Amino acid sequence: MSKTIKVLLGSVRSQRAGKAVADWVLSKGEENSVPLELLDLKEWDLPFYDEPAPPMAGEPYSHDSTKEWSQAVDEADGFIIVTPEYNHGYSPVLKNALDHLYKEWKDKPVGFVGYGGSGAVNAINQLTPIVEFLGMKPVAEQVGISPVWEAFDEEGNLQEDKVSGDITNLFKGIQEEIQS
Ligand SMILES: Cc1cc2nc3c(=O)[nH]c(=O)nc-3n(C[C@H](O)[C@H](O)[C@H](O)COP(=O)(O)O)c2cc1C
Numbered sequence: 001m002s003k004t005i006k007v008l009l010g011s012v013r014s015q016r017a018g019k020a021v022a023d024w025v026l027s028k029g030e031e032n033s034v035p036l037e038l039l040d041l042k043e044w045d046l047p048f049y050d051e052p053a054p055p056m057a058g059e060p061y062s063h064d065s066t067k068e069w070s071q072a073v074d075e076a077d078g079f080i081i082v083t084p085e086y087n088h089g090y091s092p093v094l095k096n097a098l099d100h101l102y103k104e105w106k107d108k109p110v111g112f113v114g115y116g117g118s119g120a121v122n123a124i125n126q127l128t129p130i131v132e133f134l135g136m137k138p139v140a141e142q143v144g145i146s147p148v149w150e151a152f153d154e155e156g157n158l159q160e161d162k163v164s165g166d167i168t169n170l171f172k173g174i175q176e177e178i179q180s
Contacts, residue, residue: 003178005029005036005171006076010094011084012042017148021115022082024158025167034171036080039072041093048096055102066100073104078111078174079136083123084148085116090123098130106135109177111170112142115151119144119164139173141165
């Protein structure tokens with residue numbers, strides 16, 4: 001049975017660089033025969049978290065938006081989080097999306113692709129204990145794109161010298177963890 005890896009895009013600005021980064025991840029997936037699906041938080045447009053009980057309490061969700069988000073996350077076997085860095089941290093929409101759920105994230109591998117002025121190392125370092133608290137399994141390989149404003153040419157192609165880390169190793173890490 002084929003496994004589902006979802007690419008969680010944590011940037012919603014109108015002029016965001018994140019979409020080009022997520023599209024690059026999706027194209028690399030295709031190139032390496034790793035099927036990926038995009039979870040674009042701009043399209044999801046989740047409200048600020050407002051459930052009566054914390055997700056780890058396991059009580060039924062009260063909002064349709066949470067129920068739909070729960071289903072989308074639950075059907076994934078692993079994740080790639082594409083994160084920008086804002087003021088040495090992760091984006092608020094990403095934290096909001098993570099906070100909405102608990103069991104749907106638990107025991108699933110996650111890899112990080114960060115971008116910004118410095119490959120979003122601070123954002124990834126802050127996200128790591130958060131996803132671990134949710135029971136997720138971060139894979140060792142991390143990919144950084146920096147500076148992201150110089151990374152894409154006029155045709156939208158990513159310049160490989162602006163990429164650190166190996167996206168194929170990140171895919172492998174997620175697949176191995178899913179199969180273990
Ligand atoms: C509010 C804000 C704060 C930023 N802070 C940082 C930062 O601390 N470190 C960094 O490397 N880049 C920083 N940047 C640059 C962003 O990483 C870069 O603009 C990136 O394109 C943002 O992702 P987005 O375009 O998908 O929203 C910041 C950008 C914004 C808008």
